[in-house]
Amino acid sequence: MERRCAEESTDIGGEEEEVEVEEALWNKETIPRVMKIVCTCIKLHQRDLISLLLVSPWLHRTLISHPSIWLVIDLHEMNNAGDRLVAALSLPRYHNVKNINLEFARDIEDKNFEILKSKFVDALKNLESLNLNGCQKISDKGVEVITSICPNLAAFSIYWNVRVTDIGVKHLVRNCKRITDLNLSGCKNITEQSLHLIADNYRDLESLNLTRCIKLTDGGLQQILLNCYSLQSLNLYALSSFTDEAYKKISLLSHLRFLDLCGAQNLTDDGLRSIANCRKLVSLNLTWCIHVTDVGVKAIAESCSSLELLSLFGIVGVTDRCLEALCKCCSGTLTTLDVNGCVGIKKRARDELLQLFPKLKCFKVHS
Template structure:
């Protein structure tokens, strides 16, 4: 049985009726409470008491719930496999510890925006959730390499990891992933600006199942990372390199000539890659399954280059922006002036 309460998220009667709902729907397995900002810990107490078959629970943005909710779920909903606690920012390591002791069968755990979580919380996950395949830690800014290393050593079945915005991470986290998580398919590491080619080299050489990587603002990586991905990751389908300003046409050449380039690559994001030129678009003509290219603020890419790839690959969506040229100042200096980002219609 599946229920979605999104449309009733702020109804005054919602909290009052939920206990009755839980009492009368004891076979429920999937429950979506995303955005139900008025619910409190009492909701989870009701689920714990009456809904022992619950497997999939979405509590995204249920900002009023606390660690007590997780304790209740642990005691009564031991069949939970998928739990989304994104933006429940009152949750701490104590709540995670209580949760995983009873819900050790978790396969997917979303903790985006749980900003109070520290490495100690990941230690508890490591000790109990050996079936975990999906973990999202986006914007958990207190997490460091220590916590990621713990996860990797305890969760060898990990297939998807999001650490975007976890700005303390270094190559030590990539090394731990490479050595412990060979099934990894998705890595989102946007804004992890300390990661380097060395870490991605080890990762690529050990994680051959990678399909999607978000490396936006990993500003230290160079073409060397693309060379390693092109050699060792033949299943790569989507890659974001936006704001990776050291990437050049040569790196894209290696990617486009690889197995993943010829057969798998569908999405390539290169926004603000300032060294990219029309030559990159010529290389990408070899990518037969390419569906979308992002080229915002690639200042050396021209309309002519885009026109050429559209002629050769008409099904490819090319998203680009060309800032208008700043006009010269008027003779008297009193005329209206425009910056590169503005235009008068």
């Protein structure tokens, strides 16, 4: 009996030793491979990282010891996002987070930001990008609270929020001095005051989206164009109140690459000729710019030789002559051209367009 017990004890000890050897070998070979993937893979999702924490204690410790892989908190479209955000920031590994994505996250409210400020006031000191798109429960108060603890914020997006007003923008410019990318698309309650605040405080602004901000007029836009001369992207989609006097000042933006003027019903060829001075334009949306003719498009073609995307959708005043001008100057760069609804253009068939613009890949911007 004693002999048998001794043999069994030896077997168990041998098995344990064998398991330890296998684990050591796994740690030596597999963990470095995993870390190589984690540190070089651009799009490894946060959920995958968290799953890896559960694989083994050794991998858990190794992952935690690399702060560079915990720079993003992505809770977009998640339920209980407010509580999840608070829970995440309670973990030391997220205390150097640079990017928080709450786009269309549910259950994110002002009170969640108030909790963050009361408990983790230093956790967001390095935050550079905050996406609050579709977070419709966030008000001016929430903007005030969250921006007060994000002094290094460079990109702020709060698309489709009708609760935010000029007061929220006032808090933003007061608390965050380094904004270069600002998305206020669908914030229908901001007015001229917000544009003046932006123009006075963000002279290094590179990207601005004012889509459907319907209370804006020429005065505020002109102030932006006069002060924010570093703009590379300007989105004025679905804003019909501006006039040529404002559009002409877009010519001041010598670095502009992306311009969306969809629905600019007051834009004329005179305004478009001025915009043609933005010679670095790569993308130009003129959908439903009903007063534009061949004259304006020709000016764009002759000056903007790097154009890759152009939409003329729904413009009845353009003809094949504008295509000839575009072919002469932009045939080697255009990859997207939308002339649907341009009844004056007869060469609208795909094959005909490809003969003029051999690099075309997309024939429809709007549907």
